[in-house]
Amino acid sequence: MENHLISLMLVAPFVGAVLQALLPAGTGARTFGRSTARLVALGASLISSLAGAALVFSMQTHTADLQMIESHPWIGAYSIQYAMGMDGLNAPLVLLLSILFPILIAAEWDRPRGERGVHGLFLILQAALVGAVCAQDIFLQFFFWTLSALPFYFLVGVWGGKRRESAAFRLVVTSAIGNALLLAALILIYHSIEPHSFLIQDLAGGKLVGKTFDFLGYTLSVPSVAFILIGAGLALRIPIWPVHGWFTLVSEEAPMTVVVALSAITVPVGAYIFQRLGYSLFPATFLHFAPAIVVVGAVNLVIGTICAIAQRDLRTLLAYICLVQLGLVLVGMGSLSSPGTVGAIYLQLVMGLGIAGFGIFANSILQRTGMSWFFDEEGKRTLGGVALQAPALATVAALAVASLLGVPGFGGFVGSTLVVIGSYSVSPGMVVLACVATLLSGYYLFTMYRNVFLGEASSELSSAKFQDLTFGERAYLLPLVGCLLFFGLYPKPLIELVRPTVLTLLSTIK
Amino acid sequence: MIEPQSIPLILVACTLLLAMSAVITIVWGRLLSKAPEWLVAAGLVFPAGALIFAAHALAEDEWKAKVWLRGWVWPTDAEGALTVGILQDRLGLLMAFLAVLLGAVVLANRKLIQSSPRRERAAGAVGLGVAGVVLSWISATPWLGFIGLALAIAGGLIAQLCFWDDDERASSTARFAWERFGGLALAIFGACGIAGSRAALVWSTGEAGHANPAVGALAADILGAVFFVGGLVAQFGIFPLTGWSIRSSFSLSAAANPSLIWFRIVLAQVFPAWAAFAALMRLFPVLEGTELMTATALFMVIAAGLSLLSGLLQKEFKNALSVWTAAGFSLASAALFLAGPRAGFSLFLGMSLGIVSFSGIGATLSSADAGSDAPLAPWLRAAALLGIAVATSAPGFISAGGGLLWLEALIASQPAVAVAAAICLGLFSALGWKLFFSVRKGRFSQEASVMSVVLSILVLFPALGVLATGSISGGTLPRTPSPVDEVLPSLMSTLFEAGPHIAEEANFATASGLLWGAFVIGIAAAYWIYRLPKREPKNGFYDRLSAFVASGYRVDDGFAFVLAGVDWVGSHFTAWVDGTLWSRWIPLVLATPFRRAGVLASRADRLIADGTREAVSRVTETPARVLQWVQNGDVQWYLIFALGSGFAILVYFLRA
Incomplete structure (x- = not known):
C-alpha cells in the first residue's frame, strides 16, 4: 500500500507558497492580511514538517529496504517516474528539513517589508529540497535540485545587501553551470542502459559498469565520466574549495536566514545527493575515487579552518564553518568504513542544526545592532558584553558553538567521533589533520564568543539596550537546542535506522 | 527491594539529577531562592545516597567489582563501538563520594559563595563540577568519562563566568575554555583512534587490576594512546599550557573578589584534574x-x-x-x-x-x-x-x-x-x-x-596517614614488612591489591x-x-632570565606568533581566492572569451554586411546607370540611331 505522506510533505509548502501570492494585503486589511499570510506560511511548513517527522518515526529500523514508497509514471515516453521513498540514507535529511524550515519561517516573522515573498520562497525551497531528498528517480531529483536554486536568486537579489545583484548573479551562474553538468551526466546515464530508465533501483548494483561511449574519437567510460560530471556539478552548488567564492559573497550579502538555508540545509542535501548517486550508481568508481574524495575533504577542512581564523564577521565565519564541516563529511564519506559513512550521514544532520543555531543567533545580533562584524578594519572591537544584556541569547550561542566543536553530549560529538573512528584505519594522517583543525576551530570560536558576548560592552552597544530573546524567539530556538542535545545524548534510534542501509551500500561497493 | 542490576542506572540517574539541579540553579536560581546554593546542596544528596547504596551492595558481594555496559552509538560487539557503562569498584565509589563531600564543603563555605557576584552561578558550577567528577570515576568506558570531564570543565568555566563583565577576566575565561577544550578534543581523538580497529573500549572486565583483553592492544596503537594521554595531561595546565595560570594578572586587592581564587583553584583546576586523573588511573593497567x-x-x-x-x-x-x-x-x-x-x-x-x-x-x-x-x-x-x-x-x-x-x-x-x-x-x-x-x-x-x-x-x-594507610606516619617509617607504626588496617592495601613491591632496606x-x-x-x-x-628589576641577565621564566618561557608568545601566522595566511587566502580569483580572474576568464567572441562576431557581421552591400551595389550600378541615361533622354536619339542602324544592317544581310 502506498504511503502519500511524502507527497504531502511536497505539496503543502507549494500550496502555502501559492496562498502567499493570493492572500489579500490591502489597506485596512493590511494587518489582518499580514498575520494571516504569516500563519499560513508557518502552518504549511509545519504540516510538511509533521509529515516528515511522522515518516521518520514510523520507519522500521534494522532494515536497508526502501520504505514509504510512492511511485507513479510521470513522463512515460522517457521512463521518467514520480518515485519517492525513504531509507537510512535520507531519513536524517528529512528530519533536518522538518526541523529547520519552520524555524527559518518563524525567524522571518517580523520582517518589516516583503515577508510574504520571503515566506513564499522559503516554502518553495522546502518543497524543492524535500523532493530532491526523497526522489528515487534521478531525473526527478535533478528537477527538484535545479528548482531549489531559483528561490535563492530572488532571496539574495531582492532582500540582500549592497552587492546583492552581484551575489545573486554569481550564485545563479554557478548553479546553472553545475546543473548543466548534472544534466549532461543524466543524459549519459540514460542512454547507456537498455531499457532506458532514470530509476535509481534500475541503475543501481553496478549496471553501468563496463559501459562506454565514444567522444571525439575517444572511448570513455560512462561511470567515470558521469561520476566526475556529477561531482563537479554538485561541487559548484555546495562550497568546495576553491570553487566556493560565490558562497562567501552570498554569505556577506544575503539575509542571515537565507545564509542558514543555504549552508545548513542545501549543503547537506547536496552532499547527500552525491552520496546517494555515488554509492548506488557508481560503486566501483566511488571506490576508485575514494582517496580523492578524502583529499578534497581534507583540503576543505584545513583551508576552511585557516580562513576562518582570519574572519572578523559572523557571516563569513559561518561560511567557513560550513566549509570545515563539509570537509569532515567528505572525509567520512570517502573512508568507506561503516562508522565513517554513518558518521558522515549523522554529521549532515547535526552540522545543519549547529550551523542553523549559529546563524540564527548571528541573525539576532544583526537585527538588534545592525552589524555582524565583531572587529572593525582597525582591529577595534565593535560588539562585546552581549551576555550581560542578553544571557539567554548567550546561552543559545554557547550551545550551538559546543555542538559545532563536538563537545561530548552534543550531536556534533557523535558525528565527528564516528567519522574519526572510521577514518583512522584508512588514513591516520587524516586524524591528525582533523585534530589540528578542531583545535584551531576552538580558537576561532572561543575568540568570537569572547569578543561578542563577554567582557565590557563596546561603545556602540553600551548606550543601546540590547534586548534578550523574545518569547517568539525562545519558542523556536528551544526546539533547536533541544535537538542538539537529544541527538547528542540519544543517537541510537537514528543510528539503527542509518546503519543497515550503509552496510548494504558498502557491501556493494567493496 | 532494589535489584543489584538497577544500581548502575540509579548511579547515573542520581548524577544526572545533580547536574540538572545545577543547571536549574544557574538559570533560575535567582528567581527561585535567595540562597540558591541550597538547591545544589539538595542535589548532592542524590549521588551521595546512590554511592552509599552501591558501596553497600558491593560489600555484600565481597567487594567484587562489577561492570554494566550498554551500546550507545553502535552495537556493543561491533568494531568502533561507542559504549557507555558503569564500573562499580571500591576506588571509583570512594573517589566519587569524596568529590561529593568536597562539593558539600565548598557549598558550606557560604561566606565565599555569598561573596561571588553571581551566587547562583557559583553554586551551579559546584554542582556541575561534582557531577562531572562522579561520572568520571564511575564510568567503565572513556566515552562516559569524556562527558564527565566535559561537565567538570563546564563547571570551571561557569565559575569564571561569574566575572564575565570584565575584559581581562573574559579573556582569561576564553583562554581557559580553549586550553581545556583542546585537551578534551585531543583525548577524544586519541580514543577514536584506539577504538577504530577493535571491539568496545572498556576500562575493566570488573576484576581489579586486570584489563580487558580487547583493550590490550591499546599500547600498540601509539598515535591514539599519545593523543589520549596527552589530552588528559593537558587538563592539569602544566608547561607548556601555563598561559591561563600565569597571564591573567589582575591583582588581589580589597576590591577583587576573594571567591575568585577559590573558584579558580577548586572548580577550574581541581575538579577537572580529578576527572582526568580518573581516566589515567583506569588507563594505567593497560599502559603499564x-x-x-x-x-x-x-x-x-x-x-x-x-x-x-x-x-x-x-x-x-x-x-x-x-x-x-x-x-x-x-x-x-x-x-x-x-x-x-x-x-x-x-x-x-x-x-x-x-x-x-x-x-x-x-x-x-x-x-x-x-x-x-x-x-x-x-x-x-x-x-x-x-x-x-x-x-x-x-x-x-x-x-x-x-x-x-x-x-x-x-x-x-x-x-x-x-x-x-x-x-x-x-x-x-x-x-x-x-x-x-x-x-x-x-x-x-x-x-x-x-x-x-x-x-x-x-x-x-x-589525607591523614592513619586513616588512609593505617600507619600514623603515613607509611614513612621502616616496614617489617608493614610499617612499624601501623595501628589500623590499611585502606590503601584494600584499594590496590597489586601494588609495587616492598623496597629493599637500602632503597x-x-x-x-x-x-x-x-x-x-x-x-x-x-x-x-x-x-x-x-x-x-634592571635589564641584567638574571632579570631577563627571571622575566623569561616567569612569563612561562614565552610559550604564549610562541603560540601567539603561530596563530598570527595562521591568521595572516587565512586572510591572504581569503583575499586571493574570494577577492582576486572570484571577483577578478574568474569573471575575466569566463567573460573574456565571450566578449572576444562577441567582438569578433560583431566585426564579422559588419564586414559581411558591408561586403554584401558593396557587391550588390556594384552588380546593379552599371545597368542602373544605363537605364538612367535612357530615361533622362541624353542617349535617346543615339539609342534610336543605333537601333535603326542595326536594324538596317540586319535587313541588308537578310536580303542579300
Missing part, C-alpha cells in the same frame, strides 16, 4: 610497562619542574597558587605512571586535599592596606599550615607515603629519574611554603569565619633521604626566597 608511559611520566616530571620554577617567580599570589596546583597534579600522575596506582593515588589525594584546604584559606586574604586583621587570624594561619603540610608530603599524611613509594620505585629502576623527581618535589615544597609565608604575613579579611577554618581542616581528614633509606631532604630544603628555599628584598 610501555615506553609511552615512561616517556609521558618523564615529560610530566620535566614539565612540572619548569612550571614550578616559573611559579616561584610569580608576583601574584593567585597565579603562583594556580601553577603550584597544576604542578602537583602533574607530579602525582608521573608517580602513577612510574611507581603504580598506590603511589600515584596517595600523592594525588594528599596534594588535592591540601591544595583545596589551603586555597580556601588563601581566599580569605585581604590586601595589606586593609584595616585590622581578622580575629580568627591565628586559626586561619594554622589551617593554612596544615594544608601546605598535607600537600607537600609532610610526615603523617598520605602524600608522604605516596612520595616515598614513588622514590623507592624510581631508585630501583631509574635512579637518575629519582633525583629529578626529588628535585621537583623539593620545588613543589618550596613554592607551597612560599605561598604559606605570604599567607602568614598577610592580613585576613574580616569576612573570614569559623566555618572557613573548620571546613579547611575538615577537608584534610581523608628505603635513600628514598627517605631524598624525600625529607627535598621537603626540608624546599622549606628553607621558600623562606629564603620570601625574605629576599624586593628590588626594581
Whole structure:
C-alpha cells in the first residue's frame, strides 16, 4: 500500500507558497492580511514538517529496504517516474528539513517589508529540497535540485545587501553551470542502459559498469565520466574549495536566514545527493575515487579552518564553518568504513542544526545592532558584553558553538567521533589533520564568543539596550537546542535506522 | 527491594539529577531562592545516597567489582563501538563520594559563595563540577568519562563566568575554555583512534587490576594512546599550557573578589584534574610497562619542574597558587605512571586535599592596606599550615607515603629519574611554603569565619596517614614488612591489591633521604626566597632570565606568533581566492572569451554586411546607370540611331 505522506510533505509548502501570492494585503486589511499570510506560511511548513517527522518515526529500523514508497509514471515516453521513498540514507535529511524550515519561517516573522515573498520562497525551497531528498528517480531529483536554486536568486537579489545583484548573479551562474553538468551526466546515464530508465533501483548494483561511449574519437567510460560530471556539478552548488567564492559573497550579502538555508540545509542535501548517486550508481568508481574524495575533504577542512581564523564577521565565519564541516563529511564519506559513512550521514544532520543555531543567533545580533562584524578594519572591537544584556541569547550561542566543536553530549560529538573512528584505519594522517583543525576551530570560536558576548560592552552597544530573546524567539530556538542535545545524548534510534542501509551500500561497493 | 542490576542506572540517574539541579540553579536560581546554593546542596544528596547504596551492595558481594555496559552509538560487539557503562569498584565509589563531600564543603563555605557576584552561578558550577567528577570515576568506558570531564570543565568555566563583565577576566575565561577544550578534543581523538580497529573500549572486565583483553592492544596503537594521554595531561595546565595560570594578572586587592581564587583553584583546576586523573588511573593497567608511559611520566616530571620554577617567580599570589596546583597534579600522575596506582593515588589525594584546604584559606586574604586583621587570624594561619603540610608530603599524611613509594620505585629502576623527581618535589615544597609565608604575613579579611577554618581542616581528614594507610606516619617509617607504626588496617592495601613491591632496606633509606631532604630544603628555599628584598628589576641577565621564566618561557608568545601566522595566511587566502580569483580572474576568464567572441562576431557581421552591400551595389550600378541615361533622354536619339542602324544592317544581310 502506498504511503502519500511524502507527497504531502511536497505539496503543502507549494500550496502555502501559492496562498502567499493570493492572500489579500490591502489597506485596512493590511494587518489582518499580514498575520494571516504569516500563519499560513508557518502552518504549511509545519504540516510538511509533521509529515516528515511522522515518516521518520514510523520507519522500521534494522532494515536497508526502501520504505514509504510512492511511485507513479510521470513522463512515460522517457521512463521518467514520480518515485519517492525513504531509507537510512535520507531519513536524517528529512528530519533536518522538518526541523529547520519552520524555524527559518518563524525567524522571518517580523520582517518589516516583503515577508510574504520571503515566506513564499522559503516554502518553495522546502518543497524543492524535500523532493530532491526523497526522489528515487534521478531525473526527478535533478528537477527538484535545479528548482531549489531559483528561490535563492530572488532571496539574495531582492532582500540582500549592497552587492546583492552581484551575489545573486554569481550564485545563479554557478548553479546553472553545475546543473548543466548534472544534466549532461543524466543524459549519459540514460542512454547507456537498455531499457532506458532514470530509476535509481534500475541503475543501481553496478549496471553501468563496463559501459562506454565514444567522444571525439575517444572511448570513455560512462561511470567515470558521469561520476566526475556529477561531482563537479554538485561541487559548484555546495562550497568546495576553491570553487566556493560565490558562497562567501552570498554569505556577506544575503539575509542571515537565507545564509542558514543555504549552508545548513542545501549543503547537506547536496552532499547527500552525491552520496546517494555515488554509492548506488557508481560503486566501483566511488571506490576508485575514494582517496580523492578524502583529499578534497581534507583540503576543505584545513583551508576552511585557516580562513576562518582570519574572519572578523559572523557571516563569513559561518561560511567557513560550513566549509570545515563539509570537509569532515567528505572525509567520512570517502573512508568507506561503516562508522565513517554513518558518521558522515549523522554529521549532515547535526552540522545543519549547529550551523542553523549559529546563524540564527548571528541573525539576532544583526537585527538588534545592525552589524555582524565583531572587529572593525582597525582591529577595534565593535560588539562585546552581549551576555550581560542578553544571557539567554548567550546561552543559545554557547550551545550551538559546543555542538559545532563536538563537545561530548552534543550531536556534533557523535558525528565527528564516528567519522574519526572510521577514518583512522584508512588514513591516520587524516586524524591528525582533523585534530589540528578542531583545535584551531576552538580558537576561532572561543575568540568570537569572547569578543561578542563577554567582557565590557563596546561603545556602540553600551548606550543601546540590547534586548534578550523574545518569547517568539525562545519558542523556536528551544526546539533547536533541544535537538542538539537529544541527538547528542540519544543517537541510537537514528543510528539503527542509518546503519543497515550503509552496510548494504558498502557491501556493494567493496 | 532494589535489584543489584538497577544500581548502575540509579548511579547515573542520581548524577544526572545533580547536574540538572545545577543547571536549574544557574538559570533560575535567582528567581527561585535567595540562597540558591541550597538547591545544589539538595542535589548532592542524590549521588551521595546512590554511592552509599552501591558501596553497600558491593560489600555484600565481597567487594567484587562489577561492570554494566550498554551500546550507545553502535552495537556493543561491533568494531568502533561507542559504549557507555558503569564500573562499580571500591576506588571509583570512594573517589566519587569524596568529590561529593568536597562539593558539600565548598557549598558550606557560604561566606565565599555569598561573596561571588553571581551566587547562583557559583553554586551551579559546584554542582556541575561534582557531577562531572562522579561520572568520571564511575564510568567503565572513556566515552562516559569524556562527558564527565566535559561537565567538570563546564563547571570551571561557569565559575569564571561569574566575572564575565570584565575584559581581562573574559579573556582569561576564553583562554581557559580553549586550553581545556583542546585537551578534551585531543583525548577524544586519541580514543577514536584506539577504538577504530577493535571491539568496545572498556576500562575493566570488573576484576581489579586486570584489563580487558580487547583493550590490550591499546599500547600498540601509539598515535591514539599519545593523543589520549596527552589530552588528559593537558587538563592539569602544566608547561607548556601555563598561559591561563600565569597571564591573567589582575591583582588581589580589597576590591577583587576573594571567591575568585577559590573558584579558580577548586572548580577550574581541581575538579577537572580529578576527572582526568580518573581516566589515567583506569588507563594505567593497560599502559603499564610501555615506553609511552615512561616517556609521558618523564615529560610530566620535566614539565612540572619548569612550571614550578616559573611559579616561584610569580608576583601574584593567585597565579603562583594556580601553577603550584597544576604542578602537583602533574607530579602525582608521573608517580602513577612510574611507581603504580598506590603511589600515584596517595600523592594525588594528599596534594588535592591540601591544595583545596589551603586555597580556601588563601581566599580569605585581604590586601595589606586593609584595616585590622581578622580575629580568627591565628586559626586561619594554622589551617593554612596544615594544608601546605598535607600537600607537600609532610610526615603523617598520605602524600608522604605516596612520595616515598614513588622514590623507592624510581631508585630501583631509574635512579637518575629519582633525583629529578626529588628535585621537583623539593620545588613543589618550596613554592607551597612560599605561598604559606605570604599567607602568614598577610592580613585576613574580616569576612573570614569559623566555618572557613573548620571546613579547611575538615577537608584534610581523608589525607591523614592513619586513616588512609593505617600507619600514623603515613607509611614513612621502616616496614617489617608493614610499617612499624601501623595501628589500623590499611585502606590503601584494600584499594590496590597489586601494588609495587616492598623496597629493599637500602632503597628505603635513600628514598627517605631524598624525600625529607627535598621537603626540608624546599622549606628553607621558600623562606629564603620570601625574605629576599624586593628590588626594581634592571635589564641584567638574571632579570631577563627571571622575566623569561616567569612569563612561562614565552610559550604564549610562541603560540601567539603561530596563530598570527595562521591568521595572516587565512586572510591572504581569503583575499586571493574570494577577492582576486572570484571577483577578478574568474569573471575575466569566463567573460573574456565571450566578449572576444562577441567582438569578433560583431566585426564579422559588419564586414559581411558591408561586403554584401558593396557587391550588390556594384552588380546593379552599371545597368542602373544605363537605364538612367535612357530615361533622362541624353542617349535617346543615339539609342534610336543605333537601333535603326542595326536594324538596317540586319535587313541588308537578310536580303542579300
